Structures are given as C-alpha cells and as structure tokens.
Amino acid sequence: MSTKNKKTGKMGFTALNRILIIQLVVMLGLSIFITIAVSNKTRDNAIEHMGAIADERAHIIENYVENSEKTLKNFCKAQQVKDIFKYSRELAAGDYVSADAKAAKEAAQKYTEEFGKDIDNLEGLWIGSWDTHVLTHTNAAVVGMQTRPDQAKQDELHNGMEKSKDKLYDLGIMISPAS
DSSP states (O other): OOHHHHHHHHHHHHHHHHHHHHHHHHHHHHHHHHHHHHHHHHHHHHHHHHHHHHHHHHHHHHHHHHHHHHHHHHHHTSHHHHHHHHTHHHHHHOSSOOHHHHHHHHHHHHHHHHHHHTSTTOOOOEEEOTTOBEEEESSGGGTTOBSOOSHHHHHHHHHHHHHHTTSOOOOOSOOOTTO
8 A cells, every 4th residue: 555545544434434434423312402402301301290280289278178068068057966065064074954955956966967878978067065075976985075174285276276166176186085
C-alpha cells in the first residue's frame, strides 16, 4: 500500500470515528431527553390520577356522612324518642319508675330495635340520658348501663357537645363500653 492510501485510510477512519462519536452523543442526548420527558409526563399523570381518586373518595365519604346524619335526624324526630326524654332522669335513676316511663321506655326500645334493622353495617344505635345512662339500644342487653360513670368524662362529653352546637360532636374512634 502506498503512503497516500495509508493517509486516506487513516483520515477516513478518523472521520468515521468522529461521525460515530457525534451519533453516540446525539443518541445519548436524545435518550436522556426522552427519558426525562416520559418520566415527567408519567409523574404528572399519576399525580392527576391520584387527585381524581382522592376527590372521588372524599365525595363518597361526604355522602356517607350526610346520609348517616339524615338517618340519625330521622331517628330523633320520632315521637317515641321524644317521649322517652320526658322520663330520662327517672329512668336513669332507676329507683322508682312510673307506668308512663315504663311504657315510654318499651316503645322507644322497640322503635330503636326496628329502626336499627333498616341500617346496613350498624354497630349500635342507642338513646342515652345526659348522665350517659343507656335508655335504649339495638342490643337490649346493655340498656341501663352507664357509659361514662366518671364525672370528669361526663363533663368532657357535655362541654364538647355544647361547643359543637348544631354540628356533630365527634370523639373519634373508640371502643364502646356497650360492645
């Protein structure tokens, strides 16, 4: 081979290397760009999707709470509920219970049990006196028990209920003494 061919061959090889290196850099840059673009779009879609799911779940919970509040309001409007409160102190004291108080208690207990049958996944529905004696309950075995015998706990309950006014007073999740 002549020296001229060796130089041309070397130049051609060097030019080819440069083209290959440029292609490699372009491909690497393109790969990085595409990866970042796809990752950002995927992240944005995932966040958007989770936001939509969270909104949907929040709406389901709001509907559940509204339905539960309506159910309790409907329960409270019954005449049997109103009647038993006329005798709540007498029934909570338990010493002497008049015939009218007994009749009101029986009617309210029957109403509580019947109303409770129509509520899915019911843990318990009950009517209590101000001093936390259970006057009626869907589980008749717990009628008469006092859920908060400690006066400090009663005061805490009363203060919370009075502060909440027309809103629901929520103690959070707790173990029911009636369970």
